[in-house]
Amino acid sequence: MSQVSELLGVKPAPHTRVVGAVSAAHFVSHYYILLLAPLLPFVRTDYGVSYTEIGLALAAFNTVTGCLQAPAGFLVDRVGARLPLIGALVIGGGAFAIAGLVNSFWVLVAMFALAGVGNAVYHPADYALLSHHVPSGRIGQAFSIHTFAGMLGSAVAPPTLLLMQSLWDWRGAFISAGALGFAIAALLMATREGAAEVETTPRAIKDEGPAGMRLLLSPPILLNLAFFVLLALMSGGVYNYSVVALGALHATPVTAANAALTGYLTLSAIGVLAGGLLVGQTTRHGTVATLSLIGIALFTLLVAEFDLGSLGLIAALTVSGFFFGLMMPSRDLIVREVTPPGSFGKVFGFVTTGFNIGGIVSPLIFGALMDHGSPRVVFLTVAACALAAILTVVTRRRPA
Secondary structure: OOOHHHHHOOOOOOOHHHHHHHHHHHHHHHHOOOOHHHHHHHHHHHHOOOOOHHHHHHHHHHHHHHHHHHHHHHHHHHHOOOHHHHHHHHHHHHHHHHHHHOOOHHHHHHHHHHHHHHHHHHHHHHHHHHHHOOOOHHHHHHHHHHHHHHHHHHHHHHHHHHHHHHHHHHHHHHHHHHHHHHHHHHHHOOOOOOOOOOOOOOOOOOOHHHHHHHHHOOOOHHHHHHHHHHHHHHHHHHHHHHHHHHHHHHHHOHHHHHHHHHHHHHHHHHHHHHHHHOOOOOOOHHHEEEEHHHHHHHHHHHHHOOOOHHHHHHHHHHHHHHHHHHHHHHHHHHHOOOOOOOOOOHHHHHHHHHHHHHHHHHHHHHOOOHOOOHHHHHHHHHHHHHHHHHHHHHOOOOOO
């Protein structure tokens, strides 16, 4: 508990404060990921640019994150996670504040690229802090709360950003969002006293440089990278294409299709909390993940093959979303199980790059399927990814 008190800069306190601080940063990271989406029409009109041109901002953000996330993990393992996490919040907050203050489209694109630098730090820093400072018996619940906080950031971003846009226009919304990053950074900086010893957790393995790369390229870690790519493909297919695919496949009304997507997202968040409770009761994380993936595949196949009517489709996707959330704490613990001490930053930074890979590939796959009039294959592909993900779980083993 002394490490927790050093992290907080106060008297010894429960590890829940560490979970709270890290989860607040994760909330901000997901809030920033969705920053442009609800404000896109206003930004596009203001600058008079095409959808393709404004897409450069998102492309820059994701490309920079994908390239720097693994190196950020090495940095976290070398210097500790707390200061890089504070820096990530400041970089992201500053980038979006500048994008709102400076009247230049290309500055906006550059600032999204800069924000990608900050975004690359969150996953390796968050998971390293949780792994170092949360007792093993509580780590599953900590991971689930951390994931839930990110989902909450995604959920509240659109309504709050639109509210701020109505009050201060989109520039004011950007500046206010930037202030959020500074506020959470200040919260972490307020714990500065005694923090110099925070990251002195003994490291059983020195795996910098070539040894670190051998670890990342070992079969267990590569399997987890593939696991994350497949999860990103699954979520990308449902998040971005389920509404249009349901309309094309079953003539589902837009309102019902959106209700199905809302049910999926809501039950995913609830499933994450349930999964956090479940992993505290079992060490069979691979079994939990496998059964959850089977559930996702089964209910997605029902949507693909049968017109269940609006209520039936809503129910099927909602249950699928619950299984997706239920799996996520086990997903994180599966990665942790194959990670040597002192390597949490680099390993989580590397495997979560799979989200970026999947995020880049997903629109190409599912967009092409819709363009070629194959909405059923959208859901079949999601189910196939779930089944393929099972192979990455059942074949895993610990690295030597």
